[in-house]
Amino acid sequence: VVVAEESDATDNWIADHIGAGDIAITADILLAARCVEKVARVLGPTGKPFTDDNIGIAVAMRDLKSHLRETGEIKGYNSAFTQKDRSRFLSALDQTLRDLARES
Numbered sequence: 001v002v003v004a005e006e007s008d009a010t011d012n013w014i015a016d017h018i019g020a021g022d023i024a025i026t027a028d029i030l031l032a033a034r035c036v037e038k039v040a041r042v043l044g045p046t047g048k049p050f051t052d053d054n055i056g057i058a059v060a061m062r063d064l065k066s067h068l069r070e071t072g073e074i075k076g077y078n079s080a081f082t083q084k085d086r087s088r089f090l091s092a093l094d095q096t097l098r099d100l101a102r103e104s
Helices: 009-017 029-037 055-070 083-103
Strands: 023-025 041-043
Touching: 009 029, 023 029, 023 083, 029 041, 029 055, 041 083
Parallel strands: 023 041
Antiparallel strands: none
16 A cells, blocks of 8 residues: 555554454554554554553653653663564464454
8 A cells, every 4th residue: 555645644544444353563652542442453563562451551651751852851762672572572463363363
């Protein structure tokens, strides 16, 4: 799928077309929130699931960290992606796929 070059066009397309039975894999917390709202399964790149129960705190932490970076209180960097992260992600993805298969 090719989307317009405008800002957030890709996120908007994903959020408009995702639904129950779909899986989104994203590090973008705001996109994750939009996908959770559409009842999709959402995983972060390290395997952390985003759900109705935890997406609110994830958005709040994103906003807090953004504010702290803007004020210079913290530096803006992400930790390296480790082999443990990869293993945790693959395990979470496998479990999510099995859950969806069982539910259908």
